[in-house]
Every structure is written in structure tokens, then in C-alpha cells.
Amino acid sequence: MIRDLKRVRNIGISAHIDSGKTTLTERILFYTDKIHKINEVRGKDGVGAVMDSMELERERGITIASAATYCEWNTHNINIIDTPGHVDFTVEVERSLRVLDGVVLVLCSVSGVQSQSITVDQQMKRYKVPCIAFVNKCDRSGANPAKVSRQLRDKLGHNSILMQLPIGLEDKHEGVVDLVAMKAYYFEGDNGENIVTKDIPAEMMDEAQTAREEMIDAVSLFSDDLTDAILEEKIITEELIMTAVRNGTITRQMTPVFLGSAYKNKAVQPLLNAVISYLPSPLDIENEALDMDNNGESVILESSFDKPTVALAFKLEDGQYGQLTYIRVYQGCINKGDTLVNSRDGRKFRVGRLIRMHSSQTEDVEAIPAGHIGAMFGVDCASGDTFVSPTINYSLIAMHIMEPVISLSIVPKDNKAQINMSKALNRFTKEDPTFKTYVDHETGDTIIQGMGELHLEVYVERMKREYGAEVDTGKPRVAYRETITKKAVFNYTHKKQTGGAGQYGRVAGFMEPNDEEFEFVNKITGGRIPTQYIPACKQGFEGCMAKGPKLEFPVTGIKITIDDGAFHAVDSSEMAFKSAARGAFLEAYAKAKPVIKEPIMKVVIETPNEFQGSCMGLINQRRGIIQGSQEEGVMSVVESQVPLSDMFGFSTVLRSATQGKAQFTMEFSTYKQVPQSIAEEIAKRKLEEKTQKK
Amino acid sequence: MLKKDLISKSPVSKTIGIENLKQGRFGAVLSRAGVGKTSFLVQIALTQLLSDKKILHISLDESIEKINLRYNDAYTNLVDSIGYVDPQKAVRLWEDINLNKVGISYNESTFDTEKIKDYLKSFKKADLALPSTMIIDGLNFDKDVSGILTELEDLNHEFSIFIWFSMKTHREEKLSQDGYPIQLDAHKESFDKAIVLQPIEDKIEAVILKDGDKTDQRYRLDPATMMIVEE
Numbered sequence: 001m002i003r004d005l006k007r008v009r010n011i012g013i014s015a016h017i018d019s020g021k022t023t024l025t026e027r028i029l030f031y032t033d034k035i036h037k038i039n040e041v042r043g044k045d046g047v048g049a050v051m052d053s054m055e056l057e058r059e060r061g062i063t064i065a066s067a068a069t070y071c072e073w074n075t076h077n078i079n080i081i082d083t084p085g086h087v088d089f090t091v092e093v094e095r096s097l098r099v100l101d102g103v104v105l106v107l108c109s110v111s112g113v114q115s116q117s118i119t120v121d122q123q124m125k126r127y128k129v130p131c132i133a134f135v136n137k138c139d140r141s142g143a144n145p146a147k148v149s150r151q152l153r154d155k156l157g158h159n160s161i162l163m164q165l166p167i168g169l170e171d172k173h174e175g176v177v178d179l180v181a182m183k184a185y186y187f188e189g190d191n192g193e194n195i196v197t198k199d200i201p202a203e204m205m206d207e208a209q210t211a212r213e214e215m216i217d218a219v220s221l222f223s224d225d226l227t228d229a230i231l232e233e234k235i236i237t238e239e240l241i242m243t244a245v246r247n248g249t250i251t252r253q254m255t256p257v258f259l260g261s262a263y264k265n266k267a268v269q270p271l272l273n274a275v276i277s278y279l280p281s282p283l284d285i286e287n288e289a290l291d292m293d294n295n296g297e298s299v300i301l302e303s304s305f306d307k308p309t310v311a312l313a314f315k316l317e318d319g320q321y322g323q324l325t326y327i328r329v330y331q332g333c334i335n336k337g338d339t340l341v342n343s344r345d346g347r348k349f350r351v352g353r354l355i356r357m358h359s360s361q362t363e364d365v366e367a368i369p370a371g372h373i374g375a376m377f378g379v380d381c382a383s384g385d386t387f388v389s390p391t392i393n394y395s396l397i398a399m400h401i402m403e404p405v406i407s408l409s410i411v412p413k414d415n416k417a418q419i420n421m422s423k424a425l426n427r428f429t430k431e432d433p434t435f436k437t438y439v440d441h442e443t444g445d446t447i448i449q450g451m452g453e454l455h456l457e458v459y460v461e462r463m464k465r466e467y468g469a470e471v472d473t474g475k476p477r478v479a480y481r482e483t484i485t486k487k488a489v490f491n492y493t494h495k496k497q498t499g500g501a502g503q504y505g506r507v508a509g510f511m512e513p514n515d516e517e518f519e520f521v522n523k524i525t526g527g528r529i530p531t532q533y534i535p536a537c538k539q540g541f542e543g544c545m546a547k548g549p550k551l552e553f554p555v556t557g558i559k560i561t562i563d564d565g566a567f568h569a570v571d572s573s574e575m576a577f578k579s580a581a582r583g584a585f586l587e588a589y590a591k592a593k594p595v596i597k598e599p600i601m602k603v604v605i606e607t608p609n610e611f612q613g614s615c616m617g618l619i620n621q622r623r624g625i626i627q628g629s630q631e632e633g634v635m636s637v638v639e640s641q642v643p644l645s646d647m648f649g650f651s652t653v654l655r656s657a658t659q660g661k662a663q664f665t666m667e668f669s670t671y672k673q674v675p676q677s678i679a680e681e682i683a684k685r686k687l688e689e690k691t692q693k694k
Numbered sequence: 695m696l697k698k699d700l701i702s703k704s705p706v707s708k709t710i711g712i713e714n715l716k717q718g719r720f721g722a723v724l725s726r727a728g729v730g731k732t733s734f735l736v737q738i739a740l741t742q743l744l745s746d747k748k749i750l751h752i753s754l755d756e757s758i759e760k761i762n763l764r765y766n767d768a769y770t771n772l773v774d775s776i777g778y779v780d781p782q783k784a785v786r787l788w789e790d791i792n793l794n795k796v797g798i799s800y801n802e803s804t805f806d807t808e809k810i811k812d813y814l815k816s817f818k819k820a821d822l823a824l825p826s827t828m829i830i831d832g833l834n835f836d837k838d839v840s841g842i843l844t845e846l847e848d849l850n851h852e853f854s855i856f857i858w859f860s861m862k863t864h865r866e867e868k869l870s871q872d873g874y875p876i877q878l879d880a881h882k883e884s885f886d887k888a889i890v891l892q893p894i895e896d897k898i899e900a901v902i903l904k905d906g907d908k909t910d911q912r913y914r915l916d917p918a919t920m921m922i923v924e925e
Contacts, residue, residue, distance in 0.1 A: 613809035617816025628758035628797040
């Protein structure tokens with residue numbers, strides 16, 4: 001691995017579904033000699049793209065797990081993470097962004113900025129990841145890269161600046177004009193591997209001159225040298241422009257826009273040049289960690305190899321040689337045989353095999369230095385753990401993980417499936433923090449939870465294929481929540497005298513709605529409840545949160561304050577105060593106007609114009625709220641918020657209403673209170689289930 | 695309470711009157727380009743939202759983001775006009791009433807009342823309250839729009855939805871015999887209400903052209919906020 005970090009790039013490729021991320025990655029690997037034959041995502045040969053290594057991925061033509069790979073270009077090392085486009089797998093995107101230094105945002109030249117691009121953009125903002133944009137599919141009919149660049153401005157607020165112009169669009173797309181070098185590039189050969197540099201076609205010269213001036217004008221903001229050169233009317237060198245663009249990009253003040261068609265092998269190589277020229281190296285990015293020995297003060301990490309090691313486990317996978325842990329090293333260097341500490345639980349371990357990934361194939365390495373991405377075998381840990389040298393105790397800031405919104409009961413078909421199922425679930429939950437599983441004690445069913453129907457469907461399918469565990473699935477269920485809407489006081493005494501030592505404890509205070517999940521405030525003065533019993537009180541209250549008294553859904557958004565109480569010198573115990581807290585919770589909860597909340601999804605439908613009205617109608621029939629609809633060429637986009645419970649089976653309904661021409665994406669937006677009539681229905685259903693069980 | 699205060703401050707309640715707003719079929723806000731037709735239409739829609747009614751805003755020349763921005767701005771102006779309001783309260787109210795607004799942006803060439811009809815029908819099917827008012831902004835009245843207007847009259851009849859239009863006039867054009875701009879004159883029978891906005895000095899004057907007996911009343915508006923200027 002290259003130790004000169006200036007020549008290292010850790011990048012991700014993200015976008016909306018079907019914008020061609022995997023196709024682009026495939027081309028990049030081909031041009032960088034990592035693979036010697038291009039296989040299409042949905043190619044007729046049935047091989048599928050190299051990056052889609054899972055059988056299921058190749059079959060469906062979607063990327064589920066983000067694959068990591070690396071390549072070399074112009075003496076630079078590029079580590080690439082190909083991320084899934086479907087929102088159900090958004091945690092994969094989220095995890096990748098945490099460890100990347102830059103992103104290539106791929107946009108379709110016809111559809112432009114789509115809903116997932118918006119989600120990815122928000123994630124990029126959260127992790128402050130600089131990006132360059134690649135407007136793909138310029139060979140498609142209706143291609144309009146200038147429009148897409150405008151949308152980047154209007155919809156995402158990027159300062160997007162076109163760095164290239166297309167030579168021909170749609171079926172006449174031949175190449176690109178580079179506005180920095182003022183040259184035209186054509187791509188010849190079977191796979192576009194021969195770049196032919198020519199003069200700009202005469203008919204495009206004026207347009208190119210104007211575009212170049214606009215571009216230089218815009219990027220001059222990011223370089224005083226360039227501004228001086230313009231004012232003093234000196235020759236503007238390529239280097240001056242490139243430095244300005246690089247400054248602007250790394251500070252996230254501008255997004256240079258490149259274009260081409262990965263599928264038609266056009267202009268991928270200039271994009272690779274741009275990755276090197278404009279995206280940051282690990283040295284350009286400031287990474288922070290929390291020093292746990294110093295009250296969690298934040299410390300800046302240095303990409304130096306001599307410093308103590310700090311690395312993040314961002315993804316786990318079960319390979320044939322045990323658990324494979326993907327890591328990004330931020331400081332120091334991980335060598336084979338080193339001893340590291342997992343800062344979450346303080347456990348020490350020895351580094352065994354270190355590898356660098358190329359999709360599902362591996363290459364053994366001796367060390368992974370700071371700034372690089374790699375993987376190690378045989379370390380027992382969870383995703384998001386920080387590994388450090390034994391001399392320090394740092395923790396990298398945790399990633400943003402969402403709670404699952406949908407659940408499904410699964411029942412193994414036979415005994416063999418039962419054993420395999422638990423193996424599979426064990427692995428999936430370790431790999432994917434948004435996938436959870438538990439056993440419902442009342443029914444004895446195994447419940448799996450995730451971010452959407454497709455998310456769970458994929459896991460059920462993987463269970464069958466990879467583990468031979470066939471399961472019957474129940475109906476998908478929505479993860480309802482309970483919460484309170486007003487403040488209520490409690491004053492509860494728990495007293496039991498049944499011979500021998502009795503139980504006594506009194507707690508008083510109030511509960512109120514809260515933005516956070518659960519908060520406990522202790523305002524007891526004068527030792528009315530001795531300090532040693534306070535944690536027991538907290539535990540008592542917290543224990544009630546798992547199953548709400550109203551309809552047995554988890555309770556969220558409650559703040560409990562205790563300000564009074566009483567104890568007995570002999571009869572009080574932790575147990576007694578726990579019970580008192582439970583009683584107090586129930587007492588106040590009933591008075592605090594509890595309500596049921598349901599997950600609301602952001603649903604975006606893209607449909608041909610003629611079906612726009614009926615698509616909006618479909619949303620209306622599902623208790624949905626339409627936020628707006630926009631016609632873009634022949635397609636309309638309808639944005640809405642719909643309760644998840646009304647979205648089951650929506651894809652079938654949408655297909656039949658639009659002759660299969662519309663598609664939709666759905667992602668979790670927020671929790672909202674359920675209307676009274678629906679709450680009654682839920683209560684009725686819950687009651688029926690209970691009687692059935694009996 | 696806040697809702698009532700906001701409605702009373704609205705330029706619409708002072709000029710046209712809230713109760714009067716939805717009586718009839720069509721209404722028009724006329725002016726030359728850039729005077730404030732859309733802003734006034736948005737104020738009309740806001741009074742409906744504040745009265746807990748649903749509205750449908752159709753724009754033929756602006757993107758959905760722009761429409762949403764206009765509503766945000768108009769609401770902010772309205773809130774600012776009543777002095778101090780608890781910002782959290784104002785935001786919560788906006789989040790509430792904003793749910794009743796649906797903005798649709800169409801290309802003028804593909805604008806088709808059938809699509810709106812499909813959509814409105816779905817309200818009936820799902821047994822939901824229909825939007826009370828529809829705003830159609832950007833329809834070109836210099837062209838022959840009688841076909842579209844007939845179709846919209848049917849919608850008005852079937853779904854009892856009052857429709858407000860923006861109507862662009864031109865500086866050089868003369869008024870008709872009745873004193874109407876020619877764009878309105880051609881369809882005057884269909885329109886029950888019409889209000890003209892014209893720049894006067896550094897203000898905008900709103901003149902009621904047609905509204906039962908209440909005609910030729912004049913009001914001064916602040917061009918930046920569209921709020922009534924008390925004189």
C-alpha cells in the first residue's frame with residue numbers, strides 16, 4: 001500500500017437506484033486493470049457485475065451490501081466503496097460515508113436529482129463529505145446534463161459548476177469537451193479504452209469559450225492566485241484552475257460536475273482524473289475522536305504512521321474464514337501481530353490476517369497504514385467499534401443508526417431450518433444494525449425487524465439461499481409506539497407485609513412529554529429516598545418503557561422527574577423501589593393521555609404524466625398527505641408522506657394503476673400520532689390477537 | 695386564536711372578505727408581469743388554509759420548490775404583520791395548515807384538467823374533505839382558453855371548488871367598454887370576482903373590478919409583503 005497519503009483517495013460512489021453506480025464502478029475497475037472483462041449488471045451472460053458479489057444481487061440487478069475494492073490510477077491508490085441505492089439499505093450508505101473522504105455523486109442525465117440523491121446528499125452533509133458529481137447516461141433519450149446541474153443547485157443547494165460539455169447527446173453522444181484543458185476527448189476501442197484527444201469541434205467553440213469563462217469566474221472565488229491572474233490578465237494555466245477547483249471542492253463550497261455514459265464507455269477516465277485532482281486525500285480531511293480518559297474531549301487525529309493506532313470497524317461480514325471486519329485506519333498503522341484494544345468494552349486482541357478487499361476476493365497484506373481501508377479476520381466485535389493502541393482510549397464518534405420501522409414474524413419450516421435460521425439471524429444482526437430480531441414470548445414466534453418490506457424480504461431470501469433455512473413469514477407489521485401527551489403526577493407507595501421482611505418504598509414526582517426517548521431526573525432532596533435506591537427507581541421506570549400499558553407497544557418520549565418519596569429502615573430494598581417506580585409509572589401514565597404513534601414514510605412516486613392524477617389519488621386513499629407534484633419532461637414526480645401501515649402491497653397497486661410504468665421509493669420520515677379511528681382499530685386487532693392466543 | 699388574528703390581518707379579508715371569497719365559480723387576480731399576482735393568490739390560499747380548508751395550488755410556470763417558498767414567505771409576512779407571536783407557536787401552526795396544501799407544477803403544454811379530475815375524484819372515493827379552493831397560476835389568457843375554462847367550470851360544478859386564476863395583462867392594451875382588461879372581458883360571464891393590482895408610486899393599488907355591487911374600491915398594499923398599508 002502506498003504510504004504517501006497524498007496519493008491515496010478513499011471514495012464512495014452513491015446515487016439513486018438505477019443511476020448506474022455499479023456499472024460505473026465496473027468501468028473504473030476495467031480501466032485501472034483490476035478486471036479484464038466488463039460484465040454488465042443485467043448482462044445477457046448472466047455473470048453480473050463483479051461488485052455485485054451476492055447471488056441475490058446479481059439476480060435482481062441491485063446492490064445490497066456495499067462492496068469495497070481498490071484500484072490504482074496515475075500512481076494513486078483509490079479505495080472505492082460501491083454503495084446500495086435502495087433506501088431500505090440506507091444504513092450501508094451511512095456506514096460507508098462515515099469512513100470515506102470523498103464521494104462521486106452519480107446522477108442520471110434524464111431523471112436528474114431524485115429522492116435518493118436527496119437522502120444521500122443529507123448524509124454527505126452530516127458527515128461533511130466533499131463530492132464531485134457525475135451526470136451519467138448522457139446517451140439516453142432525453143439526456144440534459146445542464147438541467148441536472150441546475151437541479152443540483154435548486155434542489156440540493158450545491159454550487160454546481162460544469163467542468164465539461166457533452167459532444168452530442170442521446171444516441172449522438174461521442175465524448176466530452178474538457179473546459180480546463182480546452183480539448184475534446186473521444187473514447188475509442190471496444191471498451192472505450194483509447195482516449196483520443198482532439199481540438200474542440202468548431203461549432204462548439206463559442207459555447208465552450210462561454211462555459212469556460214463562466215466556470216473560471218465561478219471557481220476564482222476559491223483561489224486568490226487565480227483571481228489575481230484574471231485581474232492582471234495573465235495567462236490562466238490549467239494548474240491555477242485545478243487548484244481553485246480543488247480548494248472549492250474540499251471545503252464543500254462547490255461541486256464540479258462531470259458527464260458521460262458509463263454504459264457506453266464514455267468519459268469515465270476523465271472522471272478518474274477528477275477524483276485524483278479534486279477529491280481530498282486523507283491528509284486533507286480532519287477526523288475527530290473522543291478521548292474517553294479525558295471526559296470525552298474531542299481530539300484531532302493525525303494521519304501519521306508513528307502515532308498510536310485509531311481505527312473504526314464500519315462493516316462486518318461472515319466469510320469462510322470467520323468474521324471479516326472492514327476497517328478504516330485514521331491514525332497510526334495496523335500491523336499483523338499488533339495488539340489492539342476495542343475501546344467499547346476494553347477487550348484486547350491480537351491482529352491476525354490483514355487483507356485488502358476486491359469485492360469478494362481478498363489479497364493478503366502485512367499492514368494497513370493510516371488513511372487506508374482494509375479488513376481483518378477473526379476479530380469478535382460489533383459494527384461501529386473503535387480499535388486503538390493499548391496506550392490510548394479514544395472512541396470515534398458513533399454513526400447515525402435508525403430504529404427499525406417494520407417487523408415480520410418468521411416460522412422455520414422444519415427442524416433443520418430452525419437451527420440454520422438462528423445461525424443466519426445471528427450473523428445478519430451483527431452485520432446490519434438496522435436489522436433486529438427477537439422472540440415474542442407470548443406467541444413463541446421469531447420476529448425480524450427492519451427498514452422496509454424489501455429489506456426484510458432480502459434477508460428472508462438470503463436465509464433460504466445461504467443457509468438453507470426455509471421459513472414461513474407472517475404479515476408485515478408496523479412498529480407502533482406509545483407516548484404521552486400531557487404532564488401527569490404520581491405518588492405511589494409500594495407496601496407489602498407478608499411475614500418476614502416486608503417491602504416498602506414510596507416515589508412521587510411527575511412524567512411529561514419529551515423529545516428524547518427516555519430521560520430520568522432526580523430532584524430528591526434531604527435523603528427522602530436514599531441515594532442507593534435511586535438507580536433502582538430509574539430501572540423501574542425504564543423497565544416500563546419496553547411495553548406500554550396502553551397497547552403494549554414500546555413507549556418513547558417520556559421524561560420522569562422524581563422529587564419526593566419515603567423509605568423504611570428495614571423494609572426498603574432495591575426491589576421495593578423498583579416495584580414502586582413501576583406502580584408510579586402505571587398510575588401517571590393513565591392520566592397522561594397516552595396515544596399511539598405510527599411511522600410515517602416519505603413516498604416519492606415517479607410516473608409518466610398521464611398517470612399523475614391517479615397516483616395522487618392512490619396516496620389520498622392511503623391517508624397520505626401530498627406535499628407536491630412536479631412535471632419534469634414526460635415524467636411527473638409526486639412527493640408525499642404516508643403512514644407505513646397503509647403502504648403494504650403498494651407496489652402491486654401502483655403497477656396496476658399505471659400499467660407498470662411508475663415506480664416509487666419509500667423511506668422513514670417521522671413518527672406521528674395515529675388518528676382516533678385508526679387507534680381504535682389497532683386496539684381491536686390487538687385484543688383479537690390476544691383472545692386468539694388464549 | 696392565532697389563526698383568527700392572522701386571517702384578520704390578511705390583505706384578502708380587507709379587500710375581498712373571507713366569507714365572500716368562495717361565493718361563485720371563478721375569481722381572477724389581474725396585473726402586469728411582476729406586480730404580485732401570485733403573491734396575492736398565495737394570500738388568498740393562506741386565508742383558506744387558516745380556516746382549516748384544503749387548497750390545491752396549480753402552477754404552470756413555477757417549480758414546486760418555488761411554490762413552497764412563496765407560501766413560506768407569505769406566511770412569514772402575515773405573522774410579522776401582527777407583531778410578536780411565539781415563534782414556536784407560529785411554526786407549529788404552519789406545520790399543521792401546510793398539510794392541507796397541495797402544490798402541483800405542470801408544464802403549460804401538458805396541462806390537462808382530466809388529471810385534476812382524477813385526483814379530486816379520489817377524495818370522494820376515500821371519503822375525504824375536498825379542497826375548497828383551487829389556484830391556477832400561469833394560465834395564458836392571451837390564448838384561447840375557453841375549452842379549459844369550460845372543463846374547469848364542470849369541475850367547479852362537480853366538486854364545488856372555487857377557482858382563482860392569475861391573469862397577465864399588458865401595458866399597451868386598452869380596456870374594454872365595461873372597463874375590463876381584454877383578457878377578462880372575453881370570459882367575464884364566468885368570473886364572479888376580479889381584482890386588479892397596479893403599481894402606484896411606491897405601493898401597489900388593489901382595485902376591486904368585479905364582486906357583486908362592491909366595485910371600484912381601492913386599497914394600498916406594500917409591494918414587498920402584500921400587506922395592507924394603513925393610511
